[in-house]
Each structure stands twice: as structure tokens, then as C-alpha cells.
Amino acid sequence: MTAGSDAPAREARVDLDAVRRNVAAIAERVRPAEVMVVVKADAYGHGAVPVAEAAIDAGAAWLGVADLAEAFALRDAGITAPVLAWLHAPDAPFVEAVVRDIDLGISSADQLELAARAAGEAGSTANVHLKIDTGLSRNGVPPEQWEAVVAAAAEHERAGRIRVRGVFSHLANTSPATDAAQCAAFEHALAAASAAGLEPDVRHLASTAAALERPDARFDLVRIGIGTYGVSPYGDGRTAADLGLTPAMTLRARVVAVRRVEQGTGVSYDHTWHAERATTLALVPLGYADGVPRQASGRGEVLLAGRRRPVVGRIAMDQFVVDVGDDEVAVGDPVVLFGDPATGAPSADDWAAAADTIGYEIVTRIGARVPRTYPEPA
Numbered sequence: 001m002t003a004g005s006d007a008p009a010r011e012a013r014v015d016l017d018a019v020r021r022n023v024a025a026i027a028e029r030v031r032p033a034e035v036m037v038v039v040k041a042d043a044y045g046h047g048a049v050p051v052a053e054a055a056i057d058a059g060a061a062w063l064g065v066a067d068l069a070e071a072f073a074l075r076d077a078g079i080t081a082p083v084l085a086w087l088h089a090p091d092a093p094f095v096e097a098v099v100r101d102i103d104l105g106i107s108s109a110d111q112l113e114l115a116a117r118a119a120g121e122a123g124s125t126a127n128v129h130l131k132i133d134t135g136l137s138r139n140g141v142p143p144e145q146w147e148a149v150v151a152a153a154a155e156h157e158r159a160g161r162i163r164v165r166g167v168f169s170h171l172a173n174t175s176p177a178t179d180a181a182q183c184a185a186f187e188h189a190l191a192a193a194s195a196a197g198l199e200p201d202v203r204h205l206a207s208t209a210a211a212l213e214r215p216d217a218r219f220d221l222v223r224i225g226i227g228t229y230g231v232s233p234y235g236d237g238r239t240a241a242d243l244g245l246t247p248a249m250t251l252r253a254r255v256v257a258v259r260r261v262e263q264g265t266g267v268s269y270d271h272t273w274h275a276e277r278a279t280t281l282a283l284v285p286l287g288y289a290d291g292v293p294r295q296a297s298g299r300g301e302v303l304l305a306g307r308r309r310p311v312v313g314r315i316a317m318d319q320f321v322v323d324v325g326d327d328e329v330a331v332g333d334p335v336v337l338f339g340d341p342a343t344g345a346p347s348a349d350d351w352a353a354a355a356d357t358i359g360y361e362i363v364t365r366i367g368a369r370v371p372r373t374y375p376e377p378a
């Protein structure tokens with residue numbers, strides 16, 4: 001580990017090589033199914049465009065995003081790979097989506113009609129993936145409307161207005177039994193689509209959690225978000241390393257102040273922590289504005305001066321305090337909040353445990369004040 005005296009005060013370093021390795025490892029594991037890498041929410045905080053490019057490099061066949069603004073940003077950056085967007089406001093710009101060759105996830109009869117009309121306006125064909133709700137009860141066509149929607153889609157397809165390129169659904173990842181019930185409901189929906197005359201190129205159901213452990217959920221394509229970033233989809237203590245994945249993001253900063261305090265000194269807002277004996281405290285310039293969860297006050301740990309050290313007292317908006325005992329630390333020393341545990345650092349999943357949340361939220365909420373940097377592999 002190098003201190004790097006020119007290192008920024010704070011940064012989220014994103015190792016695109018780790019992204020490539022994670023995508024390639026998952027692609028290998030799910031073959032012959034293909035991989036869609038999900039880059040919504042700025043690639044879970046990692047930077048949508050660089051991650052998308054790395055993912056395509058590593059063999060991803062598709063990119064997935066939530067809304068069309070995210071899809072257009074990929075096209076603006078010159079990315080030409082197939083892109084699917086699946087969450088649309090009623091006035092979403094479907095015409096522009098057709099013109100810019102974005103595939104539309106379709107979750108209702110109304111959306112199907114809007115897609116068909118947009119195709120007419122664009123003088124082209126809308127590529128759509130029909131989404132069936134198999135039990136997440138969030139988005140997707142309700143099962144009782146599925147037959148009518150696939151019949152309407154088949155009619156639009158015959159008229160050349162739309163092409164049903166995909167049929168998909170999303171799992172609740174609740175238990176093996178609910179996953180199995182959703183797989184069965186998905187098969188049923190596929191049979192109905194087929195009976196209506198639809199021949200989708202890609203049938204897709206699994207996100208990272210099921211893609212890694214349920215071959216029966218892989219179909220033609222898996223949608224991989226969190227696994228791309230080397231964070232665990234499971235809340236059960238299995239680490240990225242257990243899954244053969246490498247954390248891509250390292251959240252780091254440099255110590256901005258060091259002070260020696262007497263026994264009994266109260267630290268940070270509300271004095272929720274007092275020094276049990278004389279000790280040395282280091283100040284880290286990251287806080288909840290940067291996505292460091294206040295919930296992890298007194299519970300999170302960082303890597304500093306070769307060891308994991310506890311966060312003490314409340315995490316504030318811009319800063320928090322670490323107890324280093326009697327060890328030597330200096331202003332400017334590097335601090336790693338999370339990264340690859342192979343380096344001795346905590347993981348994003350460790351911070352999630354400290355904040356009673358999931359690793360997804362830890363990486364995705366890293367704030368705009370923290371620059372994302374992309375070091376060249378050594």
C-alpha cells in the first residue's frame with residue numbers, strides 16, 4: 001500500500017479490471033446464457049459509462065438501466081451495445097427511445113400502446129421486452145392481463161410496429177421455494193406468449209442472486225448488477241470472495257487532523273463516545289453527505305496505519321473520528337473505508353452490516369462530492 005502524497009483528499013477508486021474479471025467470471029458460470037450488465041444509478045455509484053465499456057469488453061451482450069435518461073446517457077457516450085430500460089414515467093420519451101435504438105421494458109397494456117404509437121411516429125419498429133409480474137408485485141404485467149397483452153403485442157408485431165425481442169420478470173429472492181414458484185409462473189407466461197405467436201430472442205429472469213445459484217432461472221440471459229461490482233447479493237455473510245468476485249470500489253481519504261486526548265474526553269456530536277483512556281484520534285474527511293451512513297456511528301471500521309480501527313462517536317455530515325490508540329498516525333495518511341478485504345480493508349458489505357443495510361446501498365449512495373477515479377492497472 002502506498003500513501004501517495006499526491007492522492008486526493010477523498011476518492012472512490014474504481015478498478016475496471018475487477019469489473020471485467022467479475023463480468024467474465026459470471027459469464028463463464030452462466031454459459032450458455034448471456035449476460036446483461038445492469039448500470040442503472042450510475043452503475044451503482046461506479047460510473048455508468050466506464051463500467052458499461054468495461055462490461056462490453058468483458059463479454060456482456062446487453063446493458064440494462066432503469067429509465068430512459070440513463071439509456072440516452074450511454075448512447076451520448078457512443079455506446080452502441082443493446083440497451084434495455086424498464087422503468088418509465090407515463091410521459092417517458094418513447095419516440096426518442098425508438099430512434100436511439102433503446103429496447104423498452106413493457107409492464108402494462110398502456111405502455112405497449114405507447115410503444116406502438118412511438119414506433120409509428122419514429123417511422124420505425126419499437127423493440128420491446130414484455131415483463132410479467134411473477135410475484136414481486138412491483139412492476140410487470142399482472143398475470144390476469146398477460147394473455148391480452150401478448151395477444152395485442154402479437155398483433156402489433158404482425159403489423160411491423162413492434163418486435164418482441166424479450167420476455168422477462170424479476171425475482172423477489174425471498175427463498176428457494178418462492179424462487180421456484182416464480183420460475184414456474186415465468187414458464188407459464190412464456191408458454192402463453194408462444195401460444196400467441198411470439199418468439200422472443202431472450203427470456204430473462206435472474207439477477208445476480210439467482211444467476212449464481214439457480215441454473216433453472218438463467219434462461220437465455222441473466223441481468224447482473226451487484227455481482228459486477230464485487231458486492232454480495234446475499235445478506236447472509238457470504239463474501240464477494242466466497243462468490244469468486246472482487247470488490248471494484250475502494251472508498252478512501254486522507255487523514256486531515258490528528259489529536260491526542262485525555263481519558264474521559266467526549267467525541268463528536270452528543271458525545272456518544274468517551275475515551276476510556278488517553279488515546280490518539282484521527283479525523284477523516286468523509287461523512288453522511290458522502291454516503292457514509294450515520295447509522296454506522298460507533299460501529300464501522302476503517303483501514304488506517306496497517307490495521308482496522310473503529311469509528312468512534314457520531315458520523316457527521318462531512319467527517320468522522322477514528323480511534324488509533326497509541327499508534328503513530330499523521331495528517332495525510334491514507335484511510336480506506338472499504339475496498340477489497342484481501343488488502344486488509346473492510347468491505348462495503350462490512351459497512352452494510354454496521355449500518356443494518358445492504359452493500360448495494362453503501363456503494364450506490366457514495367455522494368457527488370467524492371470523485372470517482374479510474375487508476376490504470378499496474
Ligand SMILES: *Cc1c(COP(=O)(O)O)cnc(C)c1O
Nearest residue numbers: 038170207208223224225226227
Ligand atoms: C436492479 C435490477 C437488476 C440487477 O439486480 P442485482 O441484484 O443488482 O444483480 C436486475 N433486474 C432488474 C429488473 C433490476 O431492477
